[in-house]
Amino acid sequence: MTISTHVLDAARGRPAVGVRVRLEHGGATVAEAVTGPDGRITGWPSDTAGVHRLVFDTGGVAPFFPEVVPDFRVTEPGEHHHVPLLLSPFAYSTYRGG
Structure with missing residues (x-):
């Protein structure tokens, strides 16, 4: 399984560059990265079911x-999980992407 994210700055209509993101599982940090020029972090490996x-x-x-x-629950460790984040000054939303 892999986990990825995409951070978008909805107020500016562009990717959010340079956002630090940490992936945790079981209270421990599994991976850390910073969003690139396209606002993405791709391919964090994870083969563990449960809450991330x-x-x-x-x-x-x-x-x-x-x-x-x-927080999100992984029930099928073999699947890819993409969790985008849409940001604006006073609101945000997230969902399971494809």
């Missing part, structure tokens, strides 16, 4: 939300 957490350091893009922390 992405911790987005969003203070530089949306100061009202210094962090966004969605």
Whole structure:
């Protein structure tokens, strides 16, 4: 299984570059990265079922939300899980992408 994310700055209509993101599982950090020029982090390996957490350091893009922390459940460890984040100054949304 792999886990990826895509951070978009909805207020500016472009990818959010330079956002630190941490992947956690079982209370431990599994991986860390920074979004690239396209706002993406791809291919974090994970072969473990259960609840995972992405911790987005969003203070530089949306100061009202210094962090966004969605938890998500992996039931099929062989599948790819893509969790995008859409940010604006006073709102955010996330979902399971393709």
